[in-house]
Amino acid sequence: MEGTRQMMGQKASLGCAIPRFVWFLLLILIALVQPSWSITSNGGGSLAHQFDTLYNGNVTEGQEIQYVFQVRDGMNKSVAVRVEVSSSEAQETYPVMFVVTQQEGIMSWKLPFEIISVHKYDTVARTLCPMNFGEKPVNDVVIRVTCASPNATDYSLIVTVVNDFEMELSTRHTVMASPSQPQYYYFKFPEAVEAVQVRGHSNDKICATISVQEATCPVFDLLRNVEFIGKYQTLTTQSSIIVQKRDFQEFFIVLVVHPGDTKCSELKQGLSLGDEDLPNFGYEVDRIKNVTINIIKTASGYTYWFSTTLIVLFYMIFYVIYGLILLIQCCRRNEEATEARERRQQGKADSLEIREGGGTLIAQSHPCLWLIWRRILMKSNLQSTSCIGGTSFL
The missing domain is CATH 2.60.120.380 (Jelly Rolls)
Structure with a gap:
């Protein structure tokens, strides 16, 4: 019985020892295969970094350097945050990447900074979009710096407050x-x-x-x-x-x-390529x-339209009044011409009546003189008719 108990105790101790050994092997395996990527909070372990302070550092492959800046309420819209970075060792094949994370979005760029793929700059400054705090009095701005270069690459970073934003x-x-x-x-x-x-x-x-x-x-x-x-x-x-x-x-x-x-510029001088496209x-x-x-x-757009409409109406009224004056004058001239024609016609009728009345008296007293009077009247009528016809023809 005792031998049997000893064997069972050895088996139990062996069963307890095996899991511990297995866990030890697993820990060693995890330590060997864990990724080499590391995250570093630059600034001596402080929770937040300081504004208007220049931070210099080096970044290499498998490393991420993180900066945290706390933006408090009261810096919204009227005050903005601006980030300026530079690097003299950054290369096109291994650029230094900057990623800025805010409340409402992410902004990123790299150094060297390229414009139209040919213009390169080693310094970049960007203003961050103002934040909407709401019920949260403090928001964090997190800046992450990375680079895939196997060699250490320098950089500098400064975050400032734009007070006159x-x-x-x-x-x-x-x-x-x-x-x-x-x-x-x-x-x-x-x-x-x-x-x-x-x-x-x-x-x-x-x-x-x-x-x-x-x-x-x-x-x-x-x-x-x-x-x-x-x-x-x-x-x-x-x-x-x-x-x-x-x-x-x-x-x-x-x-x-x-x-x-x-x-x-309206004209491109010299080369066919513009200045912004030159290598x-x-x-x-x-x-x-x-x-x-x-x-x-x-002045607002409504004021412009009102002023323009007022000027147009003024000129329209002026032209309407001027047209009415012309129309009245034309009507008066037509009336005067009509009255003149009527007066002329009435004068001719009176003259003819006088002539015919005198002829009647002559015809009753002197028949021979009546014949001469008739001829004179006929000649005078023919002459007047020819004059009137010539005038109307001209």
Whole structure:
């Protein structure tokens, strides 16, 4: 009996030892086959990073560096968040990828930044779309940096707060933009204003596009999509766009600089290709353009139509009165001509009656003289008839 119990105890201990050994092997296997991808929160383990602080780092294959910025309520619409990144070692085959995750969407780009596949830039700055906080007082902006290069690639990142993001009426606002660093600002119609004129002025002749878009996300602030929605104009030195309140209660003013001036020139000189399509080698120095934007109150479309209609009615009334005057004068002239004809006819009848009356008296007293009188009357009638006929013929 005791031998049997010992054998059973050994089997039981062996049955307990086998699962432990199997679990140990599984743990070793998981450790060997686990992926090499790692996520690092840069910034010394802090929960949130600081605005207006420059962060430098290196990223390599299989690594994701994450930055978290907390945007609090009160920074909505009137204040915006802008992200600026750069990299001097990024390559076309192994670009550095930046992915920005917000409440209502995702924005991404890479370095080197390409425009029309030939213009390359090592610095990019983008303004994030304002957030709708609702009941949540704090929203996170998460920026992830990755690269597939086997070698460490440098980068720098800074997130700033645009305090003058909301523009005011009749206040000049100077904006600086470049092909890889577009800008946009926010404007909301005051209650007593029905239409405004967005004016742009620049001292340089660098080609740019200024656009007015409804204040919704996403914002079309790139050269390839700035003309998709809203109203836009090309800009060298001056531009003007009329915006009515019935079209946009609130809107963004977007400024995008072109890498060349072909879009703003009527004639392409020299080469058949435009400046924006010419091949480029290496990184380009940004074309910096300074634009002063001023939003002023202007007459609404209803006012324009009312003024135009009033002027047209004035001229119509003038022409109607002038036509009535002409018609009255014509009628008076016809009446005067009719009266003149009647007077002439009445005068002839009286003359003939006098002549015939005198002839009757002569015929009764002197028959011979009567015959002479008749001949005289006949000759006078023939002469008058020939004169009247000639006048009517002429």
